[in-house]
Amino acid sequence: MTLRQAQGGSGDKYDLAVIGSGPGGYVAAIRGAQLGMKVAVIERAELGGICGNWGCIPTKALLRSAEVLDQLHHLDELGLRADNIGFDFARVIARSRAVAAQQAKGIAFLFKKNKIDHLAGTARLAPPRTLLVDGKEVAAKRVVIATGARPKGLPGISHDGDRVLSYREAMILPERPASLVIIGAGAIGVEFAYFYAALGTKVVIVEALPRLLPVEDEEVSEALTRSFVKRGIEVITGFGVERIDTSPSGVEVIIARQGADRRTLAADRALLAVGVRGNVEDLGLEAIGVKLERGFIVADRTHYRTSVDGIHAIGDVIGPPLLAHKASAEAIACVERIAGVKDVHAVDYTTIPGCTYCRPEVASVGLTERQARESGREVKVGRFPWRASGKARTAGETEGFVKVILDAKHGELLGAHLIGGAATELIGELGLARSGELTADEILGTVHAHPTFAEAIKSAVEDAYGEAIDQ
Amino acid sequence: MATTIVMPQLSPTMEEGVLLKWTKKVGDKINPGDVIAEVETDKANMDFTLEDEGTLLELLVKEGDTVKLGAPVAILGEPGEVAATATPGVRLPLPLAGEGRGEGGAPTEIKPEVTTKIERTTAQAEDTGRVRSSPLARKIAAERGVDLRSVAGSGPGGRIVQRDVVSVPLGSRRDNSADAVKEVSVAVPVAAQPSPLPSPASGRGGEGDQKIPLSLMRKTIARRLVEAKTTIPHFYLTMEADAEPLWAFHRQIKAATDEKITLNDLCIKALAVALARVPAANSSWSADGLLRYGRVDIGVAVSVEDGLITPVVRNAHLKSIGAIARETRDLVVRARARKLKPEEFSGGTFSISNMGMYGVREFSAIINPPEAGILAIGAIDKRATVITDGASETIAIRRRMNLTLSCDHRVIDGALGAELLREIVRVIEKPIGMVL
Numbered sequence: 001m002t003l004r005q006a007q008g009g010s011g012d013k014y015d016l017a018v019i020g021s022g023p024g025g026y027v028a029a030i031r032g033a034q035l036g037m038k039v040a041v042i043e044r045a046e047l048g049g050i051c052g053n054w055g056c057i058p059t060k061a062l063l064r065s066a067e068v069l070d071q072l073h074h075l076d077e078l079g080l081r082a083d084n085i086g087f088d089f090a091r092v093i094a095r096s097r098a099v100a101a102q103q104a105k106g107i108a109f110l111f112k113k114n115k116i117d118h119l120a121g122t123a124r125l126a127p128p129r130t131l132l133v134d135g136k137e138v139a140a141k142r143v144v145i146a147t148g149a150r151p152k153g154l155p156g157i158s159h160d161g162d163r164v165l166s167y168r169e170a171m172i173l174p175e176r177p178a179s180l181v182i183i184g185a186g187a188i189g190v191e192f193a194y195f196y197a198a199l200g201t202k203v204v205i206v207e208a209l210p211r212l213l214p215v216e217d218e219e220v221s222e223a224l225t226r227s228f229v230k231r232g233i234e235v236i237t238g239f240g241v242e243r244i245d246t247s248p249s250g251v252e253v254i255i256a257r258q259g260a261d262r263r264t265l266a267a268d269r270a271l272l273a274v275g276v277r278g279n280v281e282d283l284g285l286e287a288i289g290v291k292l293e294r295g296f297i298v299a300d301r302t303h304y305r306t307s308v309d310g311i312h313a314i315g316d317v318i319g320p321p322l323l324a325h326k327a328s329a330e331a332i333a334c335v336e337r338i339a340g341v342k343d344v345h346a347v348d349y350t351t352i353p354g355c356t357y358c359r360p361e362v363a364s365v366g367l368t369e370r371q372a373r374e375s376g377r378e379v380k381v382g383r384f385p386w387r388a389s390g391k392a393r394t395a396g397e398t399e400g401f402v403k404v405i406l407d408a409k410h411g412e413l414l415g416a417h418l419i420g421g422a423a424t425e426l427i428g429e430l431g432l433a434r435s436g437e438l439t440a441d442e443i444l445g446t447v448h449a450h451p452t453f454a455e456a457i458k459s460a461v462e463d464a465y466g467e468a469i470d471q
Numbered sequence: 472m473a474t475t476i477v478m479p480q481l482s483p484t485m486e487e488g489v490l491l492k493w494t495k496k497v498g499d500k501i502n503p504g505d506v507i508a509e510v511e512t513d514k515a516n517m518d519f520t521l522e523d524e525g526t527l528l529e530l531l532v533k534e535g536d537t538v539k540l541g542a543p544v545a546i547l548g549e550p551g552e553v554a555a556t557a558t559p560g561v562r563l564p565l566p567l568a569g570e571g572r573g574e575g576g577a578p579t580e581i582k583p584e585v586t587t588k589i590e591r592t593t594a595q596a597e598d599t600g601r602v603r604s605s606p607l608a609r610k611i612a613a614e615r616g617v618d619l620r621s622v623a624g625s626g627p628g629g630r631i632v633q634r635d636v637v638s639v640p641l642g643s644r645r646d647n648s649a650d651a652v653k654e655v656s657v658a659v660p661v662a663a664q665p666s667p668l669p670s671p672a673s674g675r676g677g678e679g680d681q682k683i684p685l686s687l688m689r690k691t692i693a694r695r696l697v698e699a700k701t702t703i704p705h706f707y708l709t710m711e712a713d714a715e716p717l718w719a720f721h722r723q724i725k726a727a728t729d730e731k732i733t734l735n736d737l738c739i740k741a742l743a744v745a746l747a748r749v750p751a752a753n754s755s756w757s758a759d760g761l762l763r764y765g766r767v768d769i770g771v772a773v774s775v776e777d778g779l780i781t782p783v784v785r786n787a788h789l790k791s792i793g794a795i796a797r798e799t800r801d802l803v804v805r806a807r808a809r810k811l812k813p814e815e816f817s818g819g820t821f822s823i824s825n826m827g828m829y830g831v832r833e834f835s836a837i838i839n840p841p842e843a844g845i846l847a848i849g850a851i852d853k854r855a856t857v858i859t860d861g862a863s864e865t866i867a868i869r870r871r872m873n874l875t876l877s878c879d880h881r882v883i884d885g886a887l888g889a890e891l892l893r894e895i896v897r898v899i900e901k902p903i904g905m906v907l
Contacts, residue, residue, distance in 0.1 A: 437606060439606050
């Protein structure tokens, strides 16, 4: 089924029109072009979407500044000395914006190189199956919706962009707040907690669930909490937010544990980081009959087809996990299916890693220990603390551990959870092991270089079998 | 241009073959249709016929060698062409995944030195010989006794991954119902069921213990029976029949003809007649529906040296007893000589196994997939029997026999099984029905 040919339109007929240019959209567009399609990308804002402009990339730039500052404060441990350690907040923010701008430029270049038309404007679908860009019809055989997601509020509480921030404002504040209450301890919440705490802001982080990073393994949450508390971050878990009172000078966040133990947290500002919702509004989805469920577009996880022929959807807008690399993986699978590529690698949702870039870093893939045990399998758990790692000690990064969860019977790697060290880089090896269905034997049989952070992975597997050498 | 001749599939279940005898030698001119070798498959000894033309330049395997399907056996080319000039370095099929790692894990029978003399085999050899699979898939397959060569891979590039192996029923090979109908069948008593568990053979034997190498037939029997016993929900029904009428009928026939007609032939006929009367039982299970057969083709379990095979008597319900006897005799003789053609031992709709001649009173046989049942015939012997005649009951000495039906419960429920078995008993007790 194809979208209707435009009547008197530009005459350009696209094989593929992608709405959104984030890590889902731009990857879909380029893969489509590689496969010989004539592709248009409709983007109403900067190329690169949230990831490139307001998410992954600019926040990592901020965190880099924080991390280096953090290290400078600990130079004496390395026998080094520096005076006048400090920062210029405006320049930290400016660098982050510059890195984001570079990212957007990079995507513009890739579009040009792949002969992809960038249609700046707002896309809308109209019955029966017409694609409009700023009201003008664009003829395309297939549409891929990759409009992503945006921060959501809480019942009765929403962002005001000034005192009650979303991540978007939090990364471009004109000046560093002296105090900040962060509501929500998911990846965004804890990354900003680390960033602002490293710059000296008094940070309180509040999570309604019982622990930081509730989706991660419990031991990881515990270790992160210990580390945060050591850094002077106040961690309050099990408390929900009842109300936020704002004044020109600050906020008062009223929190409570199941309606009791009410407390008031006063701060310069509050960051509301309690999750995101799909960007499904104003696209004309209802009008053409694209089904939604819980605020996300309903799409299958093989062809990423929506309920309307010829209209596909990928990335955050079809629901969790809300991760850039998940969107990119879906983009490739979706477009390859559209193009009829043989042997498309279906996205394996059990091998998608999750990374959080606070210090200590957190990374994981697969099941947590609890999930693995609850699945009814017999499991073996192995751990290796960074303080036992030669490389980690030389680097002075001895917080945290590597934890692996293996199926006791076949040694299948069910899950891996890393905190500290080079967690977000090391998770790649474990993701490869999972997607390649390697077992403990293959990890143990792989000679890991010494001294490296990576050898801790092997050590953790050894530990699972009671064969740890260095522990 | 020299081409490499590979081991073809000569039986539907064949995975390797023993090259028994070369019937052509190096330098012989080959015309399409020429038999170049005799090959022992898991079922029978087959002629290896070539459809190509050329001159045999080289024989790559010795007589007696076991050769995997698709592995090179000979090189065909133009006279005078030197085989050794063919492109070297072509990969041979790797040792099969799942056959163990480390020491002793490479049971390839192909001599490595031939590798430099082969060409144009890569694609074909890889298609048929090498199995791409993940380490996890191999472990699970080894544990479950799944033969990876029979599993279709759904991973990258057709790689076999965990989900492919776990979706295969325990100890079985993948087959869809269409293939399954063509599957070759074997049937043996339960007692002969090989253990799917790690066998003591893999350990150290005691003094005087002897390890017998597995023949191709033995491997096939093992695989098929494990599949049948682990995937088919069997249940068993036994009835005792009055064998006097059958005994008398058999004597009458013997007196009337010189032809050798056995009690077994009569049982085949009785089963076929009963199946024709209870057609619902003459069916096969498949996931998308029961296949009710329009024919009654009886597989007859025949023991042969080192195994057994189940040749099929086609349309036994329509054939005369004499025709069944002649056909069965011929099939048995050729089965024991391992000369059956694949179509002669596949495609039955129901089977029969008779152990009466061994004095076995009663036994339960394993069903041959995709069939839904097998009839096990016990010995005819004299038993003290209560004879009821009106109001009087007396004990008499009568010939009796036990009949045990093994049913696939997915196809045949208890009542249907009982109906079929009652019908069989009825025919046996009134054998005149066999000739009507």
